[in-house]
Amino acid sequence: MKRTTRTTVLTVGALIAALGLPAGAAQADDTAPRxxxxxxxxxxxGPATDAIAAELTAAGTPYTEVDLTQAGRPVIDAGFLADTVDGRPRAKFQAVVLPNDNPFAAGSTEMTALAAYEQTYAVPQVDAYTYARPEAGLQYPVYGGYSGSVDGVQAGVTAAGQAGPFxxxxxxxxxxxNDPAVGESYAYLSTPAAGADFTSYVDAPIPGQSTRGSLVGEYRHDGRRELVVTFVYNQYQQQFRLLARGIVEWMTGGVHLGASRNYFAVHVDDVFAADDRWNSTLNCTPGDVDCTDPNATPDPIRMTAADVDYATAWQTGHDFTLDLAYNGAGSVDQREDNNGVDxxxxxxxxxxxKFRWINHTYTHxxxxxxxDTAVVPWKCATNADGSTRWVSRTEISDEIANNRVFGQTAGLPLADDELVTGEHSGLKVLPQQPTDNPNLALALTDNGIGWTGSDNSRDPGPRQVGSATTVPRYPMNVFYNAGHAAEQVDEYNWIYTSRAQGGSGICEDNPATTTCLAAPLDTTTGYADHIVPLETKIALGHVLSNDPKPHFIHQSNLAEDRIAYPVLNGVLDGYDALFAADTPVVNLRMKDVGTELKRRAAWAAALQAGSVTAYRIGDVVTVEAPAGVDVTATVPTGTTLAGSAFGTAYAGGASGWTPSAGSALGLTLPAAAAAPAADASGTATVTVTAPAPDTRLPAGVTEQVPYTADN
Known part of the structure; x- marks a missing residue:
């Protein structure tokens, strides 16, 4: 097959004045560009550029988006890309992300301006999803490559990728x-074109061949660098979540505002207390206010001393600490009923x-x-005038204070400003209680509470309640009322199957529910074969998304069959199989999670308001942010701030937060982090290729395909 490549070749000197950089002077100290x-x-x-934008947003890395599909968008020209500030040439962007290697129409001056800009200031370009072709440094796939689905493929990082950005x-x-019936990914696997300066960082086997084809690689040409990505993805897919950090670090040279880490924390609620058990005959939980059958007899689940031994050994084996949310009255009641023995x-x-501890209120x-439990479901009791009857400020304070005293008396290493109320109660709960108990904010303030847990499925964003900020927690689908795997499966079947199959019918009433079952699970094998892998994928997805919110389970899940551990093992062991030792799971206590979320919110607001300025000149990064807003950045190891090391080590670099007093902060980069040399001699040429061909976009990449247990 013969193909004709149309290119536009220009001398950089013809564009360099418009871009603001004096020819031949780029590397002089006194004229180093900003x-x-x-x-x-x-x-x-498309989903690929949206995914990269989502990664930048989550990390707190500022970006400007130009949507090519929007009328009235800005024109990308020399003035849009660069100017002069205080007599110094300024590049307005440290990196460029394009949908493909050339998304513009034939003859467009915008790609020419971008290419000249990238060459002049040594600014790298990411081709978010592009066809494999010589213009991108690769052979056409028809020449021994592959074009097609890569669902379920086991790709890998090459030696160059591991020595570099990945x-x-x-x-x-x-x-x-996730669904064999839906295409979820598509790729153009190929090898470097003859004579191309191309290094593959991530590759996969080419079907029917003994060779591997590039999925992500660096193409160097004409004084420019492109990260060529030849597969499509969305922001939720694991393959992108694994590679997102490397894409950002490659295009920024490891120097950027914002930071990303992988977090996992697990709260174990109701410690010292007992949890009521699911009744598979009544399809309810005796002891719960909504289980009103006269034959309902509570059958509580409570940990034993042997379960504590197992938990401590498990923690040691996984270098992980559980947060125990405790109810002191549970132990007091146990001793009263057992001649003082607990x-x-x-x-x-x-x-x-050996654990971290959280006040979970005295009696839960x-x-x-x-x-009002005279009706099912319960409703809020009312006063004579029809107003809502609220639990009083004194009652709430007593629950907090009495449990704190119990913990202090027992010598528990508490953070006194942390609290998780029983069932997150006091906070709004729909549909019965659409607003917070107004006495909750007062009681939290009375007791010096700075952080209180909330249910992420009801209340996903941090908010202020009196003196406290809420910390949203992810509920794991490991039920509080199950100590045995068979109980968990039976309740799971009842919730997620149809009425005709003996289930609750919730999926018929709410078709968007993603955990619905086509048929009941086997109570003997269903937990290990279906629930564990599904819950593992969901939790690991949170871990890989730079999301510090904790997950929560209950003490019953550490008792009897200890059903929580297969899921926790799946997350941590699965993570360890994917990441190098310098990129560990970050395991924060609740107040530190809250601090992280609060800092992020303030930082995002400052970015949105345009009140953050940051730039690099040579080996110095200058950041200006409003007073009181903590600044976050990722930099090479060895970077200093006021003579001291900045941040902490993670994923081969350093990242962290530092307070701003409103004046400029200066980060000094190590010599090894020298900026790439720009070619501003005026003698090089810019080659602009023909527009990139259209690429395949399978249905399963335009919308998130729900996780399944089997794939």
Whole structure:
């Protein structure tokens, strides 16, 4: 097959004046250009550029988006890309993200301006999803390559990738295949074109061949660098989540505002207390206010001392610390009923320093409205005038203070400003209680609470309640009322199957529910074969998304069959198989999660308001932010701030937060982080290729395909 390549060749000197950089002077100390720490994302509305933009947003890395599909968008020309500030040439963007290697129409001057800009200021370009062709440094796929689905493919990081931008990965890059009936990914696998200066960073086997084809690689040409990505993805897919950090670090040279880490924290609620057990005959939980059958007899689940031994050994084996949310009255009641004996409490208190502890209120009382349980579901009781009856400020304070005293008396290593109320009560809960108990904010302030847990499925964003900020927690689908795997499966079947199959019918009433079952699970095998892999994928997805929100389970899940551990093992062992040792899971206590979320919110607001300025000149990064707003950045190891090391090590670099007093902060980069040399001699040429061909976009990449247990 013969193809004709149309190119536009220009001398850089013809464009360099418009871009603002004096020819031949780019590397002189007194005229080194200013490079603003901002990314230009040129979008076509597709999932690949959207995914990169989402990654930048989550990390707190500023970017400007130009949507090519929008009328009235800015024209990308020399003035849009560069200017002069205080007599110094300024590049307005440190990196460029394009939908492909050339998304513009034939003859467009915009690609010419971008190419000249990239060459002049040594600004790298990411081709978010492009066809494999010589213009991108690769052979056409028809010449021994492959074009097609890569669902379920086991890709891998090459030696060059591990020595370069993807060194935080252990090697494997598995592609999702959540639904065999839906195409979820597509790729153009190929090898470097003859004579191309191309280095593959991530590759996969070419079907029917003994060779591997590039999925992500660097193409160097005409004094420019492109990261050529030849597969499509969305922001939720595991393959992108694994590679997103490397894409950002490559295009920024590891120097950018914002930061990304992989977080996992697990809160274990109701410690010292007992949890009521699911009844598979009644399809309800005796002891729960909504289980009103006269034959309902509670059958509580409570940990034992042996379960504590197992938990401490598990923590040691996984270098991980659980957060135990405790109810002191549970132990008091146990001792009253057993002649002063509570072997569980004795063991937990003896091992108290092996865990983190959170006040979960003394009796686990419901602290919202006064519940009227004469009806199912319950409703809020009302006063004579029809107003809502609320649990009082004194009652809430007693629950907090009495549990704090219990913990202090037992010597638990508490953070006194942390709290999780029973069932997150006191906070709004729909549909019965659409507003917070007004007494909750007062009681939290009375007791010096700075952080209180909330249910992410109801209340996903942090918000202020009195003196406290809420910390949203992810509920894991490991039920509080199940100590045995068979109980968990039975309740799961009842919730997620149809009425005709003996289920609750919730999926018929709410078709968008993603955990619905086509048929009931086997109670013997269903937990290990279906629930564990599904919950593992969901939780690991949170971990890989720079999301510090904790997950929560219950003490019952550490008792009897210890059903929580297969899921926790799946997350942590699965993570360890994917990441290098320098990129560990970050395991924060609740107040530190809250601090991280609060800092991010303030930082995002400052970026949105345009009140943050950051740029690099030579080996110095200058950041200006409003007073009181903490600044976040990712930089090479060895970077200093006021003579001291900045941040902490993670994923081969350093990142962290530092307070701003409103004046400029100066980060000094190590010599090894020298900026790439720009070619401003005026003698090089800019080659602009023909527009990139259209690429395939499978249905499963335009919308997130729900996780399944089997793939």
């Amino acid at each position: 490079i603003d720490l901002r990314v230009l994302v040129v979008s076509d509305g 060194g935080y990965l252990d090697g494997a890059v598995p592609f999702e295949d 072997a569980l409490a004795d063991k937990l208190i003896a091992d108290r320093n 009382a419901f602290l919202g409205c006064v519940q």
